[in-house]
Amino acid sequence: MYTESTVTTKTNKHDRPIAVFDSGVGGISILRELKKLMPHEDFIYYGDCANAPYGTKSVDEIERLTLSASKHLYEKDIKCLVIACNTATAVCISKLREIYTDIPIIGVEPALKPAVNAKPGGNIIVMATPVTLHQEKFISLLSKYGEHSKIVMLPCPGIVELIESGETEGENIEKRVRELFAPFDVMKLDAVVLGCTHYPFIKSTVLRVIGKNAVLFDGGEGTARETLKQLIIYGYERSPSQTADGEVVFINSSPTKDTSFMQKLYLAQ
Ligand code: DGL
Numbered sequence: 001m002y003t004e005s006t007v008t009t010k011t012n013k014h015d016r017p018i019a020v021f022d023s024g025v026g027g028i029s030i031l032r033e034l035k036k037l038m039p040h041e042d043f044i045y046y047g048d049c050a051n052a053p054y055g056t057k058s059v060d061e062i063e064r065l066t067l068s069a070s071k072h073l074y075e076k077d078i079k080c081l082v083i084a085c086n087t088a089t090a091v092c093i094s095k096l097r098e099i100y101t102d103i104p105i106i107g108v109e110p111a112l113k114p115a116v117n118a119k120p121g122g123n124i125i126v127m128a129t130p131v132t133l134h135q136e137k138f139i140s141l142l143s144k145y146g147e148h149s150k151i152v153m154l155p156c157p158g159i160v161e162l163i164e165s166g167e168t169e170g171e172n173i174e175k176r177v178r179e180l181f182a183p184f185d186v187m188k189l190d191a192v193v194l195g196c197t198h199y200p201f202i203k204s205t206v207l208r209v210i211g212k213n214a215v216l217f218d219g220g221e222g223t224a225r226e227t228l229k230q231l232i233i234y235g236y237e238r239s240p241s242q243t244a245d246g247e248v249v250f251i252n253s254s255p256t257k258d259t260s261f262m263q264k265l266y267l268a269q
Contacts, residue, residue: 013236016079017042017249018227021069024052024164026198027084028265030108033224034082035248038231040238042246046073047262050254053160054087055129055196062131063092069253070096074103079236082106082227084197086128086219090135104230109141110195111217116145118215122190123150125214127180127206129196130155138195156180160198166261168201177202177209189214201265 018038020031024047031045048054048069054062066088073081080103083089083096089107096105110132115124132138133153142151158176167173192214194200200218207216231237238246248266250259 013079014238015042016077016236017044017247018080018082018231019044019046019073019076019078020082020084021046021066021073021088022048022083022085022197023054023065023087024049024160024198025262025265026160026163026196026201027082028262029197029200029218030082030084030220030223031248032266033220034227035246037224037228038238038246040244040246042248044073044076044078044249044251045262045266046251046253048253049164049257050252052164053129053157054085055131055160056157057131059091059131059135062088063095066092067095067099070100074100078103079234080104080106080227080231082108082223084108084223086110086132086196090132090137093137104227104234104236106223106227106230108197108219108223110138110193111219111222112141112145112151112193112195114222115191115193115215115217116149118217119149119190121148121150123152123188124191124193125152125154125181125184125189126193126195127154127156127159127199128193129160130157132195152184154180156196156199159202160196163198163201168265169205173202173205174209177205181209186210187213191215191217194218201268 020027051065093107110126162173250262252259
């Protein structure tokens with residue numbers, strides 16, 4: 001693994017890295033799926049930990065921060081940008097696609113479609129940031145897939161802050177998750193959608209709180225598949241015959257935090 005200073009410019013599009021962006025460490029859950037599907041690609045992971053959480057900020061502020069980080073990444077000669085953040089995707093993916101027309105820009109959205117398909121007519125809870133749940137993008141997803149199911153939106157402020165401070169399990173996370181699910185009869189739940197890329201890191205706690213009846217869904221695998229599909233459409237994918245493992249470079253926008261927690265999450269089983 002490398003740090004920002006080791007990123008070098010490559011002229012051939014195939015050889016360039018794929019950039020993955022999130023407000024903090026959450027997008028590493030997407031990076032792991034990307035790497036699983038495309039081990040021979042190079043990745044630059046950018047976590048805006050200096051400004052996390054995004055999910056409780058104003059839409060204007062989220063857009064400003066996302067555009068600024070995306071510009072920083074685009075200037076590194078990337079061949080694709082993955083917005084591994086449901087909140088930033090909901091706020092400004094269209095704007096990013098208007099600005100950067102020569103590379104695929106992939107977003108992530110709460111995995112409502114797979115949850116509804118797997119549990120038709122079921123009781124489904126969507127955990128996400130307050131901003132994601134209020135955006136037009138999520139509202140139209142809900143009207144497209146939510147018609148025949150009982151879907152409850154569960155904004156989860158506080159969870160991202162705990163994960164960013166290094167807690168992915170333990171007393172504080174469990175207490176917060178129990179508070180959030182307290183109003184519900186968890187025995188009647190069929191599915192829970194992890195609609196924020198930070199939440200897959202607290203999967204075991206969520207499962208302990210909701211019990212074994214409900215199934216968890218997240219957007220990681222679908223986003224990785226979509227990224228590969230777009231790379232093929234653009235003709236930018238690296239040949240799978242290139243068997244050597246690609247590099248992963250981590251960048252943390254926070255001057256007071258290094259990238260060791262990012263690497264720990266990336267390598268966790
Ligand atoms: N990980 C992000 C998401 O998927 C944002 C969390 C935050 O910064 O509030 O929504």
